[in-house]
Amino acid sequence: IRVWGYDKLPSTLPDGAIALVTQPATLRQGQTVRRTLVGAGLAEVVTHSFSDPARAALFRRPSDPAPVELLNPLAQDASWLRVHPLEGVLGAVATNVRRQQADVRIFEICKTYARAAATDKTGVSEPSRVPTAGKTDVSEPARASLRPPSTEAVLTDPVTTNPATTEPRWIAIALTGARGEPGWHGGNERADVYDAKGLAEHALEALGVRASTGDAGALGGFEPDCHGTLLADGGVIVGEFGEVAAALREHLGIPAPVFAAVIALDAVGAVAPAPTRYQALPRFPAVERDLAFVVGSGQPLTAAQIESVLREEAGPLLRRLVLFDVFRFPDGRSSLAWRLLFQAEDRTLTDDEVNAIQERVVRRIIETFHISLRSG
Template sequence: MELGITPNRADMLSMNGTAYEVAAILNERPELPAFELNESSEATADLIQAEAPADLAPKYGVRVVKDVHVQDSPLWLQRRLWNMGIRPISNVVDVTNLMLLTYGQPLHAFDLDRLPAPKLQVRTAKAGEVIKTLDGVERKAAEGDIVIDSDGQALMFAGVMGGESTEVTADTQNVVLEAAIFEPKAIRHAARDQNLHSESSQRFERGVDVEATFKALDHAAAMIAELGGGTVTNGRVIAQDFDYEAPTVDITTEKINDVLGTDITTAEIAAIFERLCFTQMEQDGRFSVTIPSHRWDISIPADLIEEVARLYGYDNLPATLPTGETTPGKLTEKQRLIRDSRHSLEGLGLNQAISYVLTTPEKATQFAMDPEATPVEVDYPMSQDRRVTRGSLLTSLLDDIAYNVARKQEDVSLYEQGRVFASNGMSTMPDEIEHLAGVVTGDVRERDWDQAAQPADFFYLKGVVEQLLADYGFVDNVRFVANTDRPEMHPGQTADIYVGDQFVGFIGQVHPRVAKFYKVGQVFGFELNLTDILRMPRVKSKYEPISKFPSIKRDLAILVDRDIQSADLVDTIKQHGGTDLHDVTVFDVYTGDNVAADKKSVAYSLTFVNREHTLQDDAINAAIERMTKALQDQFAAEIR
């Protein structure tokens, strides 16, 4: 039988809890381990004292076992621990581990003679207090961690890991056994802060059986005395305790059947509660169920309904169609834009990537559109590489490129749509901004028998972005403006992207220094702020019939200074080309012989179309004359 333990079922982190569950499944009664405790006449309180505040340890007690002979455990105990995945150490430590696995109750054993004083005290740690744990590592406690103290000296992180100074060794003769229930949040804080996720902390964080705490303590003392030849002193020393009040949950047969869609009888429901060892009172289909201490996950009627469904069998629940009025669903404007963006980029040859939103502080500020934005730090990071939220999608995509390149996949085209984060201070939630980014590296077209391979370059990716932005249908024009100030981008191949006068992103080659940091070759990337794009006015695409009249093409070659951008020339041509100018395309750029060193020759193909009538040469000539005059006036262009 294989059991999958869900996070809410911490009771099954013990053999007793699992026995209850398996017995309920098989309709049997669980047989829990029994023991006999023999105590000496010497009082435990004469040997050790304990003190614990109720807010840190609502249950805390100790026992003493004297004259113990610490040695290897018998073979049966070693085998049992090996089968449970725990390495045997000694009879004393092995017994505490066996109790942990049997009852789900963590215990700890101290060497009584190595305690600084015959008293144990539960307290919060002082910031920077150093404890050397059982693994030999000196750790600094954080304020709020729970520690066990003796005579002002912190001995161990309570509920997480013991300390080396009082550990049980081969020379130990007198053992103090500790059993407690510690405040779960403080245990989780210490475990995360110290990166010590132990078997004990796992159980204290999720809960333990409050009725089994001192029972496990007594059982451990009896077994240590038996295996180590010692004697158990008389009584426990209890620093904190409370009486368990079993909760009662009311439920009806009608409610259970209404939720599950079944016709289970009252007798069947009563039998299920009986199998679960739940005490119950029933009258006319109304149940009052008392929850035992080992099932602290049960607190509301819905929990009882779930238990009935589990043991009745999910396969036995009838399949029904949902009832109620149906309404047509539709995407919001934001959802539609994001989906259309994905379709456009996938149609243009990019594959979607999904990356972690957490990264390192160094990467969090790279490629940020807002250099003043502060990354959001995570209080309890899963690792040092996932400590802060990202400020750009490009860093995640570069990690993806590096992963692929390291595995000999050198031709990669990826895009990612996701959120970046910016801190608003400790008191408010961070800003979450929708972004869209893409990267290309290697060849975008493979070599074939009739064509050479085409490597990725700035203009290839610019074409992808231009098509994507054209699909959005902005009212304002899209502009690319050269930018040499982005430290992570190549100063000669980077441009900011504007829609009208609104900055929405950037495009260019990743700086070779940054590419080397990520261990990749030449990479081109872009990133857009979708949150800003969503606010911009757009027009819906509509069909325009093809003109019945022929188009006319003219070529225009001009000589201009090398530092003049083609985009500025195209804008001027379009502004003065008239309503019949349909398309402007660069088909040649020349520098070299017969052209001055500070000049370049740029040739454009101009397409004119009129939907109402056939164009005449006079109209085309007049439009070209207006263009050439504007180019001469604004850029001192020479017409070739």
């Protein structure tokens, strides 16, 4: 060909379809969560998946599934696989506190491991068991082996191939100490449960899920009176938040309160993301009004219950509702104050229109919850 001449070869363009690289949904989830939480000031930690049975007992509830035990553990305090999503981050918090790092804001993307329990006719759950070699009618707790089954001998290990073993994915968030970085321009505010809840909602919003607040959830390790859930549309629990139980903190050697939140990534992936909506910038001015109600000490009311009725009665002209003040009286009563923003798309609202809505809202709240409007 060199003698004949390369210039005599016909020119042809390469043919073929080019496929774009696609990333798994789980990888995209992880990248979104990391970008969101690191941008919010948290540091990511990566911890071992091993668990101490004595410590795990403080996290577990009687209804939790059977744990996965290792066949050849490295040590007794690493003989289980992780049973609770907060084990790793709380261990990291304890390590930092022991090294005089009292302000910790961390998160972890992790897995927990459990076995589906066998249920008898009475409905009582028992741990999964495997037969003991050479014995009859004898069983021992199911243990997980880190060794894969032998493919050359065409053998299958009933432990490693058991589909009843579940590995749900989680986001775990833990906060303790100061709310932000120390500085002359900032106060010395401490982190609280609302910081953990807000970070979890921030991560869910980045994943396209709008969540509301519910009652206590199914995970252990939280204080019973400071434990809530995050619910997606349809009432699906996608996260939990609260204050870490005092007994668990004492076991870990953490003297200060710790606030945590977890998000079930598998549950989030099953929820259809909320559609992205765009709205034109407002052309007409808004009107703000403040309303404060006094709740009696013996009334089991929550701010969410009052807000739900506020939004319903205010109607479509209510654009924003913010609980901006909570004051507790010495006699046990509480004052809850909201800021309401009203705005119309086609006109400037008059004082008479807003006054009428405000009077209607106040009347509905008083009649529904039997609480009083705070004046002065």
